Amino acid sequence: MVAHLVRLKLQLLRNSLRRGVAVIVGLVVGVLYGGGFLLAALVGLVGVRVAGDAQLLRTVLLVGGSALVLGWSLLPVVLFGTDPTLDPARFSTFAVPERTLATGLVVTGFVGLPGLATVLLGLGAVVASSFSVGSLLVALVAVPLALLGCVLLSRIVTAAAAAVLASRRGRDVAGVGGLVLLLAVGPLAASLGSGGITADTTRVIADGLAWTPLGWAWGAPAAAAAGHWGRAIGLLALALAWTGVLLVAWERLLTSVLRNPRSTGGGGGGHRGLGLFGRLPGTPLGAVAARAGTYWVRDPRFNVPALMTILLPSALLFPGLAKHSELALVAMPLVSAYLIGWGQHNDVGYDSTAFWMHVSAGMDPVADRLGRLFPSAVMATACIPLYALLGPFVGGPWRLLPATLGVAVGLVLNGFAVACVTSAVKQYAVPPPGENPFSSRPGSVGVTMAVQTVCGGAVVALSLPALALGVAAWYGWQWAAWTALAVGPVLGVVALVVGTRLGADLFSRRQALLLQDLVAMR
Template structure:
């Protein structure tokens, strides 16, 4: 059964490349980008193998291995998404032994660029410890345990996160947790930046990580190189126990999902009354689209969780900005970060409609109404976050001279982001989670396409905002005239770009409705 699941995953990947040229292009881009990183890491591991500093080898392996486990646990959730072909709910109707299915789904995660790259990195880390037969054996065992921790932690974290976000109360808890996380990131970054990254600090960090579940498997081979046999054996036992506990937790989550598949809405609390935003907004095509978009943002985890993160991310600059003298500029950047995330985040809005986009096509909705109506919820968010962060930065930093520049540039960036989104969302969509799916899922082979489209859109936003950003930089150097000039010029240029982009996007939307619907259907 495990071999059958692996063959199934390979067939799905191969068929995806045959069906979509974009997926094939994304695969090539992913190989070029990710392959360069993997090669660089392998060169570093080979360098560590042939130099005589055992302590440095242990430090790099421990810190790097801990980062690898943390990356597998967090990055698929917050950035790239979990492959939906591994979603346990898809196997709820199959008579497959639950433990066999748990093992097969874990091993299937290795089929793909991230899995292959991780295996190569682990082999490189094993090679770095092959100065003695015993160290090589310990490194091999630790690498296997560390790789297992990566795979299982990824499944456990994604399953737990999806369960938390299945209810509105869970999403509220996630929002508070996200706030606490970013409040903790600030002091950590300030501590790391204070005095720079030195070998002594890395060694100290490795010593701490070596006694945590993140570093047990990776520090054991370094302990052997240093002659600490007892510590190496203890850490291998702890790593094995961690992998076993994680697997049991993953198996329990899998059994729960298979026996009680989660609903598509995940909402409780009885029936809803009233028309909500549909009654509050004008009864026009633009008002209806705005109400529909706002309702999605309130009820759909695919929208409200990223919205929470967008609101909280700029707060990560608070502590570094308050860390010392001359850091007022970081506080002034907060509204720019918020503006960029809000505006840029709309560039794939049509992709989230899935096949329900046929309603726009069948109703013959006007392109301008569609382009502007979709911006309603993000526009409301921008009205709160951009002035709010500009005012917060001025209050906390004590430098009101930066306030006009921060506000004007933030407005320019968000308007330019809306302008780019108004055009790009009518040109090219990439795969996103379908309605009812986990907000952390992604399509096989779609990472490269997603990265390419997001990079192009981000570059376009920065290019349109360049005049405002230049004036903002001049204002930070103490030129008050630039701050007041960008307060006026930034919103004017941003509004002009948005008006032109809405017209262009509306024309593209009118001509490409059928093509957009075909793309959305093919992504399912």
């Protein structure tokens, strides 16, 4: 059964490369982008072995290894998602022994580019730990335990998060948790930035990580290399026990999902009336806006990222207050505007096959382009003035308020303009409605990165005149601040008008192709 799941995963990866040239190009971009970081990390690990410094080995393995574990645990949730072949709910109708299925799903976690890169990093860690025969033998046991812990934590976190977001109460709890996380990360970043990240600071961090589950497995080879065999054996025993706990937790979670499969759709019971459909105008534009707004309220694929988009700029308060950084306070409305505008670039992709309703209804293309912007426009109307005023209120320069407002409005309008065009040109795979909101199609990371990079670059390029005026205002040219207040919105409106017309034209000509792509991604 395990071998069958591995073959299935390989077949899915192979099939994903046959969906078009864009997928192959995206894969190449992802390999080149991630391969550079991987090569640098491997060269660094070899350099640690050549240096022969046991203390340096300990610091590198504990800090780097713990970061790898956190990356496997958190990045699938907040960034690209997990492979849908690892979604336990998909196997609820198969009569497969639960323990066998749990083992197979963990093994398939190593199949693919992220898994391959992680295994290569593990081999690099083994090479770096080969100070002696004893430290090498410890590394050969500890590193596989660490890599297994990475995949197990990833599976547990994503499956548990999908279950939490299945209900409205769970989404509320997740929102509060996201806020608490931001409040915790901000002071930590500020405290590290206030004194700089020095070698002593890194060693202190490594000392703290050495006795946490994140660092147990990574600390064992370093302890053996330094000759501390009692500590090495103790850490190895803790790592083995931690892996056992994760295996039991994963098996029980998988069993729960298989026996009581949950839907991430959240259910629609309890909602009365027409909601936004009864409040917005009964026009094509109003209908699209009401549909988009309803999605953003009820669908965890929208409301969880929207909550993070709203809260993320507030993290700049901590360096602004702790280090008295006026730049951080001034940047809050700009970051908010950029994220809100840029976030709409793949909106059609979230429709999945329900996009057929827009095609069959002969939807007015202008109404479709503008109606989709309604939730983000409401968000921008609230967030941009709030962050623009919050910065000066807590210590930022009031003289830059006109510039920050003008540049921020320009950024969000330019983001909407780019989204009107790109969402009618190319979509990348996203979780379909009712599925795990943290899943994505295998091989889609490269396409996702490429589209997001192009869209982000286009938003910045269109906003360059307003940004240049903002920089001039920062350096004391007061006339530039008031000019930015006028130029940013005006150029943003022009870009939005042009983007809407161009996007509407592309939408009219490409409706069938868009639907075909969405069906293929299903």
